[in-house]
Amino acid sequence: MILRRLFPLLLSTLPSRCAADTNLQKPLKGAPVISHPNTQNSVDAKTLQGKFLHITDLHPDRFYSFASSTDGDDACHWGEGSAGIFGAEKTDCDSPITLVNATFQWIDDNLKDSIDFVVWTGDSARHDNDELIPRTDDQVIDLNSFLVEKFVEVFGKEDNINDTDPTNDFTIPIVPNFGNNDILPHNIFMPGPNRWTKTFAHVWRKFIPEEQTHAFERGGWFFVEVIPNQLAVFSLNTLYFFTSNVAVNGCADESEPGYEQFEWLRIQLQFLRQRGMKAILMGHVPPARTESKQSWDETCWQKYVLWLQQYRDIVIGGLYGHMNIDHFMLQDSEQIDMKILNGEAPQFKRPRKSNGFSIQSSAQYLTELRHKWSQLPGKVEAGTTRVCKASDGNTNFVRRKSKHERFPDSIGGEWGERYSATLVGASVVPNYYPTMRIFEYNTTGLHLTSGNGQNSQEYPSSAGLAQARKHRKSGKSKKHGLGKPKPPSKSSPPGPAYSPQTFSLVSYSQYFANLTRINAAFVSPGKSPIPKFSYELEYDTKNDTVYGLFDLTVRSYIDLAARIGRYKPGQDDLLSDALEQDVEDGPSMSTKKKHKKKKKKKHHKKRKAINKLWYTFVNRAYVGAKDDEELRDQFGFTED
Numbered sequence: 001m002i003l004r005r006l007f008p009l010l011l012s013t014l015p016s017r018c019a020a021d022t023n024l025q026k027p028l029k030g031a032p033v034i035s036h037p038n039t040q041n042s043v044d045a046k047t048l049q050g051k052f053l054h055i056t057d058l059h060p061d062r063f064y065s066f067a068s069s070t071d072g073d074d075a076c077h078w079g080e081g082s083a084g085i086f087g088a089e090k091t092d093c094d095s096p097i098t099l100v101n102a103t104f105q106w107i108d109d110n111l112k113d114s115i116d117f118v119v120w121t122g123d124s125a126r127h128d129n130d131e132l133i134p135r136t137d138d139q140v141i142d143l144n145s146f147l148v149e150k151f152v153e154v155f156g157k158e159d160n161i162n163d164t165d166p167t168n169d170f171t172i173p174i175v176p177n178f179g180n181n182d183i184l185p186h187n188i189f190m191p192g193p194n195r196w197t198k199t200f201a202h203v204w205r206k207f208i209p210e211e212q213t214h215a216f217e218r219g220g221w222f223f224v225e226v227i228p229n230q231l232a233v234f235s236l237n238t239l240y241f242f243t244s245n246v247a248v249n250g251c252a253d254e255s256e257p258g259y260e261q262f263e264w265l266r267i268q269l270q271f272l273r274q275r276g277m278k279a280i281l282m283g284h285v286p287p288a289r290t291e292s293k294q295s296w297d298e299t300c301w302q303k304y305v306l307w308l309q310q311y312r313d314i315v316i317g318g319l320y321g322h323m324n325i326d327h328f329m330l331q332d333s334e335q336i337d338m339k340i341l342n343g344e345a346p347q348f349k350r351p352r353k354s355n356g357f358s359i360q361s362s363a364q365y366l367t368e369l370r371h372k373w374s375q376l377p378g379k380v381e382a383g384t385t386r387v388c389k390a391s392d393g394n395t396n397f398v399r400r401k402s403k404h405e406r407f408p409d410s411i412g413g414e415w416g417e418r419y420s421a422t423l424v425g426a427s428v429v430p431n432y433y434p435t436m437r438i439f440e441y442n443t444t445g446l447h448l449t450s451g452n453g454q455n456s457q458e459y460p461s462s463a464g465l466a467q468a469r470k471h472r473k474s475g476k477s478k479k480h481g482l483g484k485p486k487p488p489s490k491s492s493p494p495g496p497a498y499s500p501q502t503f504s505l506v507s508y509s510q511y512f513a514n515l516t517r518i519n520a521a522f523v524s525p526g527k528s529p530i531p532k533f534s535y536e537l538e539y540d541t542k543n544d545t546v547y548g549l550f551d552l553t554v555r556s557y558i559d560l561a562a563r564i565g566r567y568k569p570g571q572d573d574l575l576s577d578a579l580e581q582d583v584e585d586g587p588s589m590s591t592k593k594k595h596k597k598k599k600k601k602k603h604h605k606k607r608k609a610i611n612k613l614w615y616t617f618v619n620r621a622y623v624g625a626k627d628d629e630e631l632r633d634q635f636g637f638t639e640d
Contacts, residue, residue: 048227050443050506053111054119055436056284056321057427058103059181060143061094061126063133067524075130084519086533087430090625094126095429102533103428103436103513104150110535112154115438117172117226119233120151121321121425122179122284128186137184144182144203152206169206173226175233176204179284179322180242189239190247191257192219219257221264223279230446231278231503234268237261238283238320241300250297252343262303266485269311273488278496278503279315286320286424288329290368292361295322301331302341306484308420309333313488313495316441316503317552318422325362325621326426326435326510328557329369330419333412363634366618373565376558377410415498416555423552426512432625434513436535439552440506440542442496497554505552507542511535512623538624546616560613569611 061076064087069079076083076093087099125143128135155170180187183196197217201208204216212222220237239245240258251258272279287304288295296304308315308331339345412418426435488495496504513535521531541549549556563573618635619626626634 048116048443048446049114051115051438051440052117052119052226053107053115053436053438054121054319054425054508055428056121056425057123057179057324057429058100058147059094059123059126059427059429060097060100060146062097062139062143063126063130064094064096066096072129073131075127077130077133084515085522085530086513086518087434087515089430089433089515089519092127092129092431094129095434099428099430099434099513100147100150103434103535104154106533106535107436108154111438115172117224117233118151118155118174119280119282119319120174120176121282121319122177123181123321123427123429124176124179125181127181128184135184135186140182140184141199141203144200148203148206173224173233174207175224175226175235175282176207177235177282177284178220178237178239180239180244183239187239187242187244188247189220189237189242189245193217196220215264219261219264221261223268225277227446229275229277231280232268232272233280233282234265236265236281236283238285238296241287241296241304242285243294243297250343251300251303252341258297258300262300262307265307269307269314270486273311273314277314279311280317280319281315282319284320285322286318286329286422287331288323288365289331290365290372292368293365299341299343302336305331305333305420306336306341309336309417310485310487312417312420312497313492315420316496317505318420320422320424321427323362323424324427324429324431325366325424326623327366327369327424327617327621328561329422329424330373330554330557330561331422333418333420360634362621363618366621367635370565370614370617373561374567376562376565377408411558414555415494415553416558417494417498419554419558420497421552421554421557423508426510426621426623430513430515432623433515434535435538435623436511437508438511439508442500442502442504442506445502500551500553507540507549507552509540509542510538510620512538539620546612564611564613564617566611566613569613573612574610 063077064083065077066083066085067080068074068076068083069081070076070083070088070091070093071079071081072092074081076088076091076096082088083093085096085098086102087093087096124147125140126135151174152169155172155174157169157171178189178196178200182200183189189196197220200220201213201217205213207224208216208222209224216222219240221235223232223234225232237257240248240256240261241251248256248258250256251262253259269279285295287301289301294301308318337345410418425437426432428434428436493499493501496502500506513533518531518533522529541547541552547560549560563569566573614635615631618631
């Protein structure tokens with residue numbers, strides 16, 4: 001047992017040449033050269049590739065034991081079982097060190113020189129799922145420090161020996177984030193400054209701009225100008241919004257850190273608007289909000305949606321992790337209630353799902369998302385049919401106008417500005433299969449920036465924000481909003497989240513590691529060689545004929561959501577090879593005809609229509625780790 005447990009820890013380097021290298025999108029031709037200030041974690045002059053990496057929920061576990069039991073109580077630490085050399089896929093076990101090492105080796109071999117920055121959305125320590133080995137502060141800090149060193153190995157500068165600036169240690173910017181398992185006890189994050197904000201200010205000192213250290217120590221939030229003077233990535237501390245964090249109480253009271261964080265965000269976004277910049281928001285816990293699952297306090301959700309609406313000329317989108325499943329969600333600005341937002345009216349309390357996110361609960365959650373999308377107003381997909389055509393061997397998608405086309409005001413006009421989109425990435429930890437995502441963004445019109453430009457400057461605190469801090473210090477609670485954030489000017493064109501332009505998200509490529517196949521090639525130490533490890537392309541939205549996404553604008557996601565929500569899909573969205581299902585050959589429920597004599601019903605196999613979009617959506621949510629029978633049992637896939 002001791003040798004078996006130590007063995008994965010000894011594998012610090014592994015062969016990891018990816019067989020799917022040819023699937024990587026080529027860098028944009030004629031990409032501009034950007035000059036980066038040294039304090040932006042960047043080389044002095046770097047050619048933009050127009051891509052970035054989103055990676056989340058690595059959950060490294062130094063106690064993981066090869067061939068141990070995958071049962072819940074054993075947690076891949078004890079007993080005898082099927083825990084693989086690179087992880088126990090489709091279980092609740094955390095990631096062995098071998099998987100983390102192999103993942104970063106693959107990034108080094110395949111992505112290092114083709115991305116401009118990294119969005120890292122938290123949960124960088126193991127779960128507290130083994131009563132025999134309870135987590136400690138030192139373990140949580142050690143695992144987070146371990147991942148920092150992995151980023152240093154891949155993206156660290158080789159000629160940085162005499163440089164005393166810790167934020168100049170990387171070839172590209174890397175933006176980390178607090179996960180609910182990066183603290184102890186998990187989920188509970190006290191108002192700052194606290195021991196965790198002070199500790200991580202040191203652990204992440206290589207990533208946090210010096211001028212933002214104070215803001216980070218105060219509440220765990222900060223931003224980085226990943227392309228100086230043009231694009232910033234905001235690392236939000238979503239634990240202050242999280243319904244499972246009982247140490248705080250929403251975002252309405254001025255004494256709450258959630259309130260202060262939104263005021264900080266408002267000030268920074270207003271400052272970016274003045275500077276003509278754009279922003280990506282990112283965090284760990286996404287703003288999930290359905291009948292059975294609400295991840296954020298309602299007052300925080302209300303403020304978030306309002307902020308996205310008022311700063312829709314600036315914010316490009318929101319990227320999150322935590323839920324381990326690949327999906328997206330839409331926020332509807334018409335659900336903003338200023339009385340709830342300011343804490344002046346009672347809010348509807350949805351169940352707090354704090355005991356994990358099981359397969360059953362995730363199926364219910366996804367089904368609820370679909371039900372909401374089935375109620376999207378009007379025929380929002382009218383006139384935006386995706387036409388697939390061959391052009392130089394590539395798949396292209398264009399919008400084809402219908403003679404009956406109209407852009408309904410009910411979705412906010414042509415660009416769908418009533419809504420905002422949140423993209424949730426699947427995890428590296430193999431609850432299903434290890435996954436990461438590479439986004440492509442529009443670099444049209446980017447120009448050279450000077451090395452002495454403004455660098456992550458923090459706008460002076462407003463009187464209102466200072467007052468909020470005063471209330472927190474005094475312990476007083478005051479529910480009083482500082483007013484709505486300012487909207488875009490009436491002459492402003494739609495922002496990059498809505499209209500294709502510089503910094504708009506164009507597409508993403510989803511990569512996964514098929515651990516079932518990889519682990520099967522390894523028997524035991526000394527008896528078989530270490531198998532080749534690689535990530536492979538699962539799908540690329542640029543060439544995906546199922547989703548047919550024109551781009552990643554909000555309007556494209558509204559169209560996709562509406563198609564997924566169709567209970568009676570159109571011919572183009574029918575799954576041609578429908579699953580066979582046991583059904584009763586009797587009168588159709590929809591006819592509602594009454595028969596005087598009951599006929600004996602015969603059972604036989606019959607094919608029923610399946611919405612191809614819905615089937616693909618849930619299959620991809622679980623990274624293809626579930627077979628057709630499992631998906632059928634969970635979701636039915638019949639024509640409703």
